[in-house]
Amino acid sequence: MTIYSPRGHGAVTVPVERGGCGVTHTDTEGDRLKVDCPKCEAAIMRLPFGFGPSPESAALTPDEREAIEKGTRNKAELVSAMAAALAEKGSDIIASALDDSPKPRPRKRTPRPASTDAQ
Ligand SMILES: [Zn+2]
Numbered sequence: 001m002t003i004y005s006p007r008g009h010g011a012v013t014v015p016v017e018r019g020g021c022g023v024t025h026t027d028t029e030g031d032r033l034k035v036d037c038p039k040c041e042a043a044i045m046r047l048p049f050g051f052g053p054s055p056e057s058a059a060l061t062p063d064e065r066e067a068i069e070k071g072t073r074n075k076a077e078l079v080s081a082m083a084a085a086l087a088e089k090g091s092d093i094i095a096s097a098l099d100d101s102p103k104p105r106p107r108k109r110t111p112r113p114a115s116t117d118a119q
Contacts (some may be wrong), residue, residue, distance in 0.1 A: 009040035
């Protein structure tokens, strides 16, 4: 298995006495440190460094988290702005949609009773 760091890690060394191999791992994939060493992987995954089994599963950096929160906030602002615009300009549409006054119903046809003339 290979594990990946959050962005910004340049190298990792897990000492032998901590269960690692003692070698400094510096392989990267994209902008993430990649560790392909069974001894170190096990030791690193026990620590709260945010490593994950794929680049996508590694923890987000504070910058990444902030960018996502900003994006979410912008979406929420957009939705409320749209709702406000709709409430203002589309009030007639909304009013008619919410109008629950009785409307003429299509007549229901009552089925004819089955003929009893049959012999
Ligand atoms: Zn190692």
